[in-house]
Amino acid sequence: MNKATPAAEKTTYQNVKQSVLRRIRDRTWAPDTLIPNEVDLAREFGCSRSTVNRAMRELAEEGILDRKRKTGTRVNATPVRNAKFVIPLVRDEVEATGAAYRYALVSREVLQAPPWLRARLNLCEESRVLHLNCLHFANNAPFQFEDRWVNIMAVPTVEQADFSTLGPNEWLLSQVPFTDVELSFSANAADARLADFLALNPSEPVFTAERTTWLKDRPVTFARLSFGRGYRMTTRY
């Protein structure tokens, strides 16, 4: 095979994406412009329609283009960019920084679901829940405080589980499937207990994540994760 005389390279969907992005950037196709249809683009780029389709579909998923049947494809004027965040296990997040991960169980109790939780998870009045408080450390400094509630009816085996060495998040992930997740981030002031656990000053700001998961309309668990001082969640795209 003669590598010095390469055959005409095929146009890939990546090529098409790059070309389209270039035209958008250099304003060949300004915002709100209607761009040619897939058949024409395929002819122009010298590739099949499927290749163009994949390129355009991905650009639409990324929020760059807006596609509609019959109307055609338009350059999105306000690129409502989708930021993707990777939500790792605490253990992985800590170890990724090179720090040693340590987990500790703070408390564990089974009780009737309190009203606020019943409302949030849509539980009936006599629902029993497992309530856990845990701490996750990075190099022995508190990294995350986990306040977790598990719906026992949805996960009966949770009552027998031993959470003294393995965190509930890892346990649940390996034991319980889920279909839906709601994730919410906010900034809150540390109360006395939280300040204590995370070694913060009272009312210091705390980055908070709340996660609720369901298995087909059945609530499984609610967790409030409070992060230590200086935590940032970062992404690039």
Add this chain to the structure above:
Amino acid sequence: MNKATPAAEKTTYQNVKQSVLRRIRDRTWAPDTLIPNEVDLAREFGCSRSTVNRAMRELAEEGILDRKRKTGTRVNATPVRNAKFVIPLVRDEVEATGAAYRYALVSREVLQAPPWLRARLNLCEESRVLHLNCLHFANNAPFQFEDRWVNIMAVPTVEQADFSTLGPNEWLLSQVPFTDVELSFSANAADARLADFLALNPSEPVFTAERTTWLKDRPVTFARLSFGRGYRMTTRY
């Protein structure tokens, strides 16, 4: 045409995704299991390999599966789920709640880039930047304070732009292309100025987003967006 006797439906990639997810949930394919290859799955599902491929590719993108050539496709033991956040314009975010959006320019000045900004954006010493402070209101209550810095060398026309009625974010989006974005969220305490602008108590926690954008290695702008009391960023998947 007899609709009562529908032809055998074709298997779609959505069907395949659902089937695969079901098998993962009911532990037919437990975590870490190696699942059949695309050719076998196509035969089993009665569809073409391309259809299976698309289903599996999307599940891998979503973090459910882990795919490797030669090795095959494995069920991800720790579903490092990718959470997608839609990052809209402030205007759209406010108006989506039904509130009236209002924008106000607080201050505007051209100056030498301060050292911290030079370091952050990798600017040379004599770089000039436009510094803007803006407020975004929802029903006349402060919603977001925007502290923005624009690299004039990257966007020369910004010096002539009028930001008294249109926010810099909207202006930049419509005027300047970009290739890379870094986005970072954190919780911070309000300083006196911020408390003033956002009608907060001093040192109250503030949800903060910082966004830096580049156009091919050339830094374009850095913005720190501080949100008013009670702000949440939420997503479902």
Add this chain to the structure above:
DNA sequence: CAGTGGTCTAGACCACACA
């Protein structure tokens, strides 16, 4: 080397949305 996923093709039919 051989098995797996990654991609391209050419053609086909369909679903939607606008006129």
Add this chain to the structure above:
DNA sequence: GTGTGGTCTAGACCACTGC
């Protein structure tokens, strides 16, 4: 009706990677 994107197919070649 008609034009657009959405998807499926059957087959092909390629690229990576573990043996």
